Amino acid sequence: MTRISLETYTILAGDRSKQPKLEVSSLSKSFPSQGKSFAVLQNINFQLYESEFVCVVGASGCGKSTLINIIAGLMQPTSGEVKVDGEIVLGPGPDRGMVFQNYTLYPWLTVAGNIGFGSRLRSLSAKQRNERIAYFLDVVGLTRFAKAYPKQLSGGMKQRVAIARALANEPDVLLMDEPFGALDAQTKEQMQQFLLDLWRQTHTTIWMITHDVEEAVFLSQRVFVMSAHPGEIKQEILVDLPQNRDVEIKLTPEFTAIKREVMHCLRNC
Numbered sequence: 495m496t497r498i499s500l501e502t503y504t505i506l507a508g509d510r511s512k513q514p515k516l517e518v519s520s521l522s523k524s525f526p527s528q529g530k531s532f533a534v535l536q537n538i539n540f541q542l543y544e545s546e547f548v549c550v551v552g553a554s555g556c557g558k559s560t561l562i563n564i565i566a567g568l569m570q571p572t573s574g575e576v577k578v579d580g581e582i583v584l585g586p587g588p589d590r591g592m593v594f595q596n597y598t599l600y601p602w603l604t605v606a607g608n609i610g611f612g613s614r615l616r617s618l619s620a621k622q623r624n625e626r627i628a629y630f631l632d633v634v635g636l637t638r639f640a641k642a643y644p645k646q647l648s649g650g651m652k653q654r655v656a657i658a659r660a661l662a663n664e665p666d667v668l669l670m671d672e673p674f675g676a677l678d679a680q681t682k683e684q685m686q687q688f689l690l691d692l693w694r695q696t697h698t699t700i701w702m703i704t705h706d707v708e709e710a711v712f713l714s715q716r717v718f719v720m721s722a723h724p725g726e727i728k729q730e731i732l733v734d735l736p737q738n739r740d741v742e743i744k745l746t747p748e749f750t751a752i753k754r755e756v757m758h759c760l761r762n763c
């Protein structure tokens with residue numbers, strides 16, 4: 495298990511001399527349909543290295559959610575395998591944190607209670623656990639809402655709690671399925687910057703699904719473009735932009751060129 499340092503530090507993301515954090519090999523998934531087998535994912539192969547942030551885009555129905563569910567261990571592949579830190583995934587586990595589009599906070603727990611809920615946190619002493627909760631409350635800017643309940647928070651705040659809860663449990667890989675899909679444009683932009691700043695502090699390895707090409711280019715170092723019927727990774731596009739990004743980068747010719755390349759691939763791959 496990789497420990498998230500509570501100090502801010504900078505390392506070069508994606509060191510390929512090390513074992514991949516997440517490895518998907520020859521993965522296929524079919525569902526039965528009208529007496530036949532319907533192939534949803536076909537021969538998916540990729541590696542994610544420590545501290546990389548990779549986004550996945552693809553047309554509706556190309557199998558993105560099926561893939562994330564298999565990586566999370568919520569669904570078995572028909573063939574192939576998923577490894578996290580070299581270990582084959584056989585089911586859900588604390589090595590993979592999950593953040594979904596629709597806020598999945600526990601409504602009966604306070605913000606602090608939600609952040610402290612993860613199984614790895616519950617194995618710490620009360621003092622260590624409280625320190626960790628305080629750290630993540632601070633990181634996501636919600637210290638003064640520690641005792642609030644989810645129903646008292648806005649959509650963006652709820653998603654910050656969901657991200658803090660996933661990170662506080664120190665996952666090896668954070669899996670995100672359209673985490674900002676339900677937010678308004680302005681909150682979404684704030685959350686993108688928030689997530690990028692958080693990633694720069696923790697350097698968690700992140701694999702995120704989004705429908706928003708601009709969001710994918712802004713956040714990641716690589717964008718996977720999936721095609722449908724059956725779902726395959728058609729192209730991997732390198733986002734060769736500085737790691738220190740803010741919204742202004744979206745206006746640069748370099749950003750626009752990468753965005754155009756992803757959009758072109760989405761239309762034609």
Ligand SMILES: Nc1ncnc2c1ncn2[C@@H]1O[C@H](COP(=O)(O)OP(=O)(O)OP(=O)(O)O)[C@@H](O)[C@H]1O
Nearest residue numbers: 525526534552553554555556557558559560561705
């Ligand atoms: N449990 C299931 N049984 C049968 N078919 C399924 C099942 N789950 C998903 N599918 C089919 O697999 C295909 C891919 O679905 P999936 O939800 O993974 O796509 P997606 O890329 O995440 O779509 P979206 O972007 O719209 O969320 C769809 O055709 C869907 O109908």
